[in-house]
Amino acid sequence: MADLASRVTQPAPAADSTPAPDAAENSGTAAGGPGLWDSEANVQVALTDLQSDESTPFYSATTFEDLKLSPELLQGLLALGFHKPSKIQGTGIPIMLSDPPQHLLAQSQSGTGKTAAFSIGLLSRIDLSEPDVPQALALAPSRELARQIEDVIRAIGHFCTGLKIAAAVPGGLARGEPVKANVVVGTPGTVLDIIKRRQLNPSKLKVLVIDEADNMLDEQGLGDQCMRIKGVLPKSIQVLLFSATFPDKVMRYADMFAPKAVKMTLASSDQTVKGISQMYMDCPSENEKYSILCKLYGLMTVGSSVIFVKTRESASEIQRRMEADGHRVSALHGAFEGSERDALLQDFRTGKSKVLITTNVLARGIDVSSVSMVINYDIPMKGRGDSEPDPETYLHRIGRTGRFGRIGVSISFVYDKKSFTALSSIANKYGIDLVQLSPDDWDDTEKRVQTVIKSNRAQAGYAPSATDPQATPA
């Protein structure tokens, strides 16, 4: 398709050892669902429309067998219900496995299998005849995401005998003991800490994965930590940068961090996920956002929902008010203790809690297939004094629904000129057609939203997906 602006760019001095992989096209054949517990039948039905669309990011012409993976990894993928690589997997894996190793910068829409892609790349580099030696390191911007990545790697590597994985997040490691795992997944602060304490020996690391790389390299503080970590790693390390978004500004940092990387990038018009119906609610005033949110509660609980707000305080405040008003909602943000955060997310994954109010801590990466609705209670803003809209955060937030070919709905609340202008500029950047909802026409809102949610519920089968493997099916 002409408007499929997915590009693979080789660095200037093209390595002749590896053929430049073409952006793989959809083969048109049915592919497997993403989840261990997903009903195969439901997934097949749900994917019918997508198969006719060549621009879908969910399929590629290759098979996992063609990618020359080890039998153990193939077995792990199969057990997870991965039958056919998505585009980022089919195209990215050969680059990650190249010999000599090449750096990779890989951009792919939310929910298209980036985590599984780099997990395969990373696990393929592990030499199990050298046990107790850290060989791969993956970094993520939040505790929750690091834990989720750990779970995915563990699931895909399930049949790799002797493989050990450690989580370098606060409270995730035995204090003072040397890390003997082959794979370490963590947040930058903790990883830097255990390197300093000589708990982690970085000298044998072969692969460094930075997930949500645009956020990790750009963010004040996080970027420094990533640079310092990289500074103590072997010079020969292979760097893999993954994200759904790579704003131009960050590309410059990325070029320094992973020089001459092979780049897979998307035009801004291709960065949205087609399965997500994006709507906005025209609220009369900031005050009335709360009562409109309560009115939406019934729709939120048809599936699972995530409500994004700007601050920790308002997350807890809205939770308190809604509970007082008789609704069951939970809140998760960085003020909670680590173990509490793990428990809150676990309850949300299993469906024990269905409405989660949170901050940007969960904006990126979190994969819960039953999420059918995302609400932007506050429009994401950035810059000094929240002066500019934050299109990347918007895209990541709404990407908590519509995972791997499923559909979902997002509702962004606007209430004044500033919030409306910000949302418009975000929509404009990505070429989004926003559907307007009016608080005065409740029938219309219910009709529009319910259509989407019901289909998601059927698709998701109310089961957790491959990336929450420790959860139990409902």
Place this chain on the structure above:
DNA sequence: AAAAAAC
């Protein structure tokens, strides 16, 4: 000025 991330 806010989220996040170290002890």
